[in-house]
Amino acid sequence: MAQITADNHGLRLVVRYTVLGLIALMFVFPLVFMLMSSLKPDAQLLSDTRSLRAFLPVGDISLDNYFDAFRRAPVGLFIFNSVVVTGITVVLSLMVCSAAAFAFVFVDWRGRELVLTLILATLIVPFETIAIPLLLIASKLPWLGLDGLSYGWLNSYQVQIIPFVADGLTIFLFVQYFKDLPGELIEAARVEGASWWQVYRRIVMPLAGPVLATAAILKFLAMYNQYLWPLMVVQEETYRPVMVGLQYFFQLNRAWGEIMAYLSLITVPVLAFYLFLQRAFIASIASTGVKG
Amino acid sequence: MKSLSLLAASLAFASAMSSAAFAQTTLTMWYHGAGNEVESNIINQIISDFNASQSDWVVEIESFPQAAYNDSVVAGALAGNLPDILDVDGPVMPNWAWSGYMQPLQIDEAKIANYLPGTKGVWNGELYSIGLWDAAISLVTRQSYLDELGLRVPTLEQPWTGEEFMDALAKAKASGKFDHALDLGTAWTGEWYPYAFSPFLQSFGGDIIDRSTYTTAEGVLNGEAAVEFGTWWQGLFTEGYAQATQDPADRDNGFNSGKYAFSWNGNWAALGTLDAYEDVLFLPAPDFGNGPKIGAASWQFGVAATSEHPDGASAFIEFALQDKYLADFSNGIGLIPATASAAALTENYEEGGPLAVFFGLSEAQALVRPVTPGYVVAAKVFEKALADIANGADVQDTLDSAVDEIDADISKNDNYGF
Numbered sequence: 285m286a287q288i289t290a291d292n293h294g295l296r297l298v299v300r301y302t303v304l305g306l307i308a309l310m311f312v313f314p315l316v317f318m319l320m321s322s323l324k325p326d327a328q329l330l331s332d333t334r335s336l337r338a339f340l341p342v343g344d345i346s347l348d349n350y351f352d353a354f355r356r357a358p359v360g361l362f363i364f365n366s367v368v369v370t371g372i373t374v375v376l377s378l379m380v381c382s383a384a385a386f387a388f389v390f391v392d393w394r395g396r397e398l399v400l401t402l403i404l405a406t407l408i409v410p411f412e413t414i415a416i417p418l419l420l421i422a423s424k425l426p427w428l429g430l431d432g433l434s435y436g437w438l439n440s441y442q443v444q445i446i447p448f449v450a451d452g453l454t455i456f457l458f459v460q461y462f463k464d465l466p467g468e469l470i471e472a473a474r475v476e477g478a479s480w481w482q483v484y485r486r487i488v489m490p491l492a493g494p495v496l497a498t499a500a501i502l503k504f505l506a507m508y509n510q511y512l513w514p515l516m517v518v519q520e521e522t523y524r525p526v527m528v529g530l531q532y533f534f535q536l537n538r539a540w541g542e543i544m545a546y547l548s549l550i551t552v553p554v555l556a557f558y559l560f561l562q563r564a565f566i567a568s569i570a571s572t573g574v575k576g
Numbered sequence: 577m578k579s580l581s582l583l584a585a586s587l588a589f590a591s592a593m594s595s596a597a598f599a600q601t602t603l604t605m606w607y608h609g610a611g612n613e614v615e616s617n618i619i620n621q622i623i624s625d626f627n628a629s630q631s632d633w634v635v636e637i638e639s640f641p642q643a644a645y646n647d648s649v650v651a652g653a654l655a656g657n658l659p660d661i662l663d664v665d666g667p668v669m670p671n672w673a674w675s676g677y678m679q680p681l682q683i684d685e686a687k688i689a690n691y692l693p694g695t696k697g698v699w700n701g702e703l704y705s706i707g708l709w710d711a712a713i714s715l716v717t718r719q720s721y722l723d724e725l726g727l728r729v730p731t732l733e734q735p736w737t738g739e740e741f742m743d744a745l746a747k748a749k750a751s752g753k754f755d756h757a758l759d760l761g762t763a764w765t766g767e768w769y770p771y772a773f774s775p776f777l778q779s780f781g782g783d784i785i786d787r788s789t790y791t792t793a794e795g796v797l798n799g800e801a802a803v804e805f806g807t808w809w810q811g812l813f814t815e816g817y818a819q820a821t822q823d824p825a826d827r828d829n830g831f832n833s834g835k836y837a838f839s840w841n842g843n844w845a846a847l848g849t850l851d852a853y854e855d856v857l858f859l860p861a862p863d864f865g866n867g868p869k870i871g872a873a874s875w876q877f878g879v880a881a882t883s884e885h886p887d888g889a890s891a892f893i894e895f896a897l898q899d900k901y902l903a904d905f906s907n908g909i910g911l912i913p914a915t916a917s918a919a920a921l922t923e924n925y926e927e928g929g930p931l932a933v934f935f936g937l938s939e940a941q942a943l944v945r946p947v948t949p950g951y952v953v954a955a956k957v958f959e960k961a962l963a964d965i966a967n968g969a970d971v972q973d974t975l976d977s978a979v980d981e982i983d984a985d986i987s988k989n990d991n992y993g994f
């Protein structure tokens with residue numbers, strides 16, 4: 285039997301980190317390419333694509349593409365809109381979906397299995413199939429705003445938020461996580477006289493950090509990348525999100541440098557959000573494989 | 577008493593003035609040019625001039641990015657939320673008119689009598705849309721390449737025959753000087769395929785849809801001429817003259833950096849090429865037996881069917897049909913002005929101008945894509961068929977399948993009213 289010696293242990297570490305480093309580079313390369321290209325004029329950007337120069341800040345480097353991107357489109361407005369829509373949807377979704385999952389897992393009521401099955405069944409329905417009926421409904425719904433009662437939600441923030449607050453995937457994530465929580469905790473609290481609201485708020489949710497992070501990240505990505513729905517319901521520039529804004533840069537003669545600058549700018553909120561939650565997210569992913 | 581009368585008169589005057597101001601009716605307009613600063617400036621200038629020119633109407637614009645525009649209009653139509661004025665891509669217009677999104681224009685047609693044919697959106701015998709410009713395609717090359725390869729310069733009167741064109745490609749390939757002889761722009765997907773490549777099919781004698789009935793593609797898209805076209809098309813790739821799959825960077829910059837001997841490209845890219853070389857030639861399409869053809873019809877203005885003020889909307893469109901605006905658009909975004917008189921006002925299309933050849937191409941070779949609501953589906957089927965053939969699919973089988981798909985769509989939609 286081979287012995288683990290200091291020598292081959294070191295060799296293994298080198299091999300392991302080399303492989304991991306290469307895999308990491310594969311994932312990082314597109315981001316580096318995007319950032320480096322955003323600093324180059326179009327002609328240089330295109331000529332650099334067939335060499336390693338594409339990943340290096342060499343040649344005629346400047347921030348011109350960023351200034352041009354801001355001139356071409358209201359980039360700040362688009363990012364603001366996406367952050368508002370995504371942020372509010374994520375917060376509401378975590379509240380509503382966790383409460384729904386709590387009711388499915390811990391509260392005994394007739395028909396809950398059937399209702400849960402129906403909700404999970406929505407996971408196999410692509411959004412495109414319900415987009416048009418949803419559009420017809422949204423275009424006629426009443427809304428009580430600062431200007432009083434109005435009809436039709438088109439060209440608003442709420443039309444981009446409310447239809448996505450509750451969804452099958454987020455409820456499913458919470459249900460799976462809640463099922464693994466020790467039932468004795470809930471029973472003990474109930475015996476002590478805690479209400480369902482108190483159990484939800486003081487016992488279950490404080491233990492739900494990892495699943496909250498996972499659900500938040502998945503929801504954030506889904507909402508931040510929204511394209512089809514805002515395209516259908518938002519005709520005014522004032523409410524357009526980043527992905528629709530990306531189309532401003534795809535003209536007949538494409539401004540690749542500006543496209544890369546815009547992509548770099550809109551990637552910042554996503555990276556910041558992920559870095560903020562990554563520890564809990566990884567804990568959640570790791571815990572899904574551990575059954576106790 | 578006198579002061580009271582003066583006060584009453586003042587109030588009456590103020591009231592009359594304010595009601596005159598309120599009498600202005602707002603017309604909403606959707607436009608596809610968001611993200612194009614030059615285009616936006618020109619359209620905003622036209623709107624500003626129109627609003628200042630009269631006191632009945634005020635036009636307010638909402639711009640959309642072009643890639644998202646058609647879907648936004650369809651969604652707006654479904655939600656009952658269309659504007660008064662919209663712009664529409666020429667080949668899509670019949671579909672929108674048939675779908676009930678648009679109504680006929682109420683403009684003096686004498687004003688557009690001398691417009692290029694591709695700028696007039698006529699459906700069912702009525703004018704639904706009118707364009708301030710057209711676009712055209714040419715075979716781009718350099719005089720020095722033709723000299724080196726020993727090729728004559730084709731003209732509008734005497735374009736290359738199919739044999740001459742293939743001979744040119746063969747010589748370019750044999751020279752070993754280029755990565756590929758021909759840049760077809762296969763990196764561009766979508767409408768580019770039917771716009772750029774269906775004229776080849778038409779020059780062979782086929783078509784996407786049978787224009788005599790508009791109820792079938794049988795015989796025109798899979799008949800003898802179409803199969804001959806398909807075999808020729810496939811040969812471009814199997815012989816290595818062109819790439820079935822192309823890097824978008826090569827499409828944007830390949831010809832200008834010497835990778836191709838010829839480029840099949842639109843007038844919108846011409847200024848960049850003129851910057852790259854001093855001896856650029858914009859050649860007419862080759863003639864494969866039924867005359868040289870290029871596509872026609874670009875973006876045009878129309879009135880939404882739901883508009884309660886079609887008179888005002890048409891008044892705005894008629895206002896925009898001034899040579900100075902046609903020239904502004906042409907100077908700004910490089911497109912072909914709709915009239916010869918406007919062309920004379922432009923930097924590029926005036927007689928002897930660097931792009932004047934495109935005006936001649938539009939006049940002499942342009943053929944609008946099939947004027948039918950079914951075009952939007954047929955165009956996608958045609959694109960897929962061409963991509964499949966380019967990648968080695970059997971020509972006859974692929975064209976037969978395309979015909980079946982197009983005919984099934986026409987049948988499903990009750991022949992689109994034909």
